[in-house]
Amino acid sequence: MGRSKKTPEPEPEERSAAAGACVLIVLAGVVIAVAFACSPIAGVLGLWVAGAVLLWRSARRVSDSSATPPPREGLPSCRKCAGQELVDGAPSEPQKGMLIYRFALPKRPGHTHIHIEEVEESTL
Known part of the structure; x- marks a missing residue:
C-alpha cells in the first residue's frame, strides 16, 4: 500500500x-x-x-584571444595572389569565420591584393 x-x-x-x-x-x-x-x-x-x-x-596575464592566428598551410589561390608573397593574415572583426589575407604585388610596389576567405571555426 x-x-x-x-x-x-x-x-x-x-x-x-x-x-x-x-x-x-x-x-x-x-x-x-x-x-x-x-x-x-x-x-x-x-x-x-x-x-x-x-x-x-x-x-x-593579458589574453591572447586578440592575437592574429597564424596563416594556414593551404593559402588561398586566385589568379592575382597565386605565387605572391603573403604580407599578413588576420581574422575579420565584423564577419566572424572569415580571414583576410594581404599579398604584396611585386610589379606594383606599395600595393597589396586582398583576399577574403571563409574558414571553418575549428581551424581558427
Whole structure:
C-alpha cells in the first residue's frame, strides 16, 4: 500500500569564485592592518609592493584571444595572389569565420591584393 518514493539526492553545491575572493580580501585586509599597527611606514611600503606585484601579474596575464592566428598551410589561390608573397593574415572583426589575407604585388610596389576567405571555426 505504502509506496515509498525515492527522493533525489541534492547535488553538491559548486564552489563560488566570489566566495574565495572575499576570503582573500579579508585576509589581505588583516595583513595590511597588522603591518600598519607595527609601523605606518611598513604598511605604506607593503601596499606599494603589493600593488606593484598585482600590476605586474595582471600585465603578464593579458589574453591572447586578440592575437592574429597564424596563416594556414593551404593559402588561398586566385589568379592575382597565386605565387605572391603573403604580407599578413588576420581574422575579420565584423564577419566572424572569415580571414583576410594581404599579398604584396611585386610589379606594383606599395600595393597589396586582398583576399577574403571563409574558414571553418575549428581551424581558427
